[in-house]
Amino acid sequence: MVEMNPxxxxxxxxxxxxYVPSLWRGLFTEAELQEExxxxxxxxxKGYVTAEAVDAFDVEEAVVSDYDPGxxxxxxxxxxxxxxxHEVSPEFASVDVLELPFEDSSxxxxxxxxxxxxxxxxxxxxxxxVPYAIEExxxxxxxxxxxxxxxxxxxxxxxxxxxxQGFRVEYQQRHxxxxxxxxxxxxx
Ligand SMILES: C[S@@+](CC[C@H](N)C(=O)[O-])C[C@H]1O[C@@H](n2cnc3c(N)ncnc32)[C@H](O)[C@@H]1O
Numbered sequence: 001m002v003e004m005n006p007x008x009x010x011x012x013x014x015x016x017x018x019y020v021p022s023l024w025r026g027l028f029t030e031a032e033l034q035e036e037x038x039x040x041x042x043x044x045x046k047g048y049v050t051a052e053a054v055d056a057f058d059v060e061e062a063v064v065s066d067y068d069p070g071x072x073x074x075x076x077x078x079x080x081x082x083x084x085x086h087e088v089s090p091e092f093a094s095v096d097v098l099e100l101p102f103e104d105s106s107x108x109x110x111x112x113x114x115x116x117x118x119x120x121x122x123x124x125x126x127x128x129x130v131p132y133a134i135e136e137x138x139x140x141x142x143x144x145x146x147x148x149x150x151x152x153x154x155x156x157x158x159x160x161x162x163x164x165q166g167f168r169v170e171y172q173q174r175h176x177x178x179x180x181x182x183x184x185x186x187x188x
Pocket of ligand 1 (some may be wrong): 004016047067068097113114115
């Protein structure tokens with residue numbers, strides 16, 4: 001696990017919140033997800049992606065997680081005031097995406113917003129931990145489940161690893177010159 005430095009923490013809890021939810025709304029209008037879905041967000045930061053998902057889909061169960069307990073507390077506060085009249089009551093967990101404490105096939109959707117590069121000590125340059133994160137996402141996703149991810153655009157290694165793990169790109173959206181969101185569907 002790699003702690004965020006204070007600047008990253010400030011950025012995640014202020015700047016991201018202003019711009020990132022609208023990118024996810026764009027993906028959510030295109031993604032076709034099943035009813036009554038079991039949702040897991042990893043590296044959730046403040047949890048606003050889960051708030052958007054609950055608005056957009058029929059989320060029956062939600063787990064909002066981040067390895068940093070401070071972020072889990074921030075997500076708990078944020079979602080406490082931002083779920084409107086929705087009935088879902090998320091669980092919150094301090095969890096490392098490299099070692100997810102969930103049974104196989106527990107979720108229909110796993111979402112990761114700007115997380116994959118953060119599991120590497122060398123951020124965008126390293127690629128030692130990402131394959132383990134992807135294996136864990138694959139393991140906890142049910143057959144036919146979706147991995148939704150907002151990534152930096154040129155991360156071909158992520159796409160290749162997901163493809164080798166049996167995922168296909170069902171939908172892809174370019175947002176800025178350097179950001180792209182994906183819906184990867186598990187195949188067989
Ligand atoms: C750039 S922030 C993104 C936060 C939020 N998803 C967003 O879109 O604003 C990356 C997040 O991943 C979390 N993180 C980093 N490494 C992690 C790991 N190994 N397991 C789970 N979460 C991790 C950090 O604590 C941080 O909240």
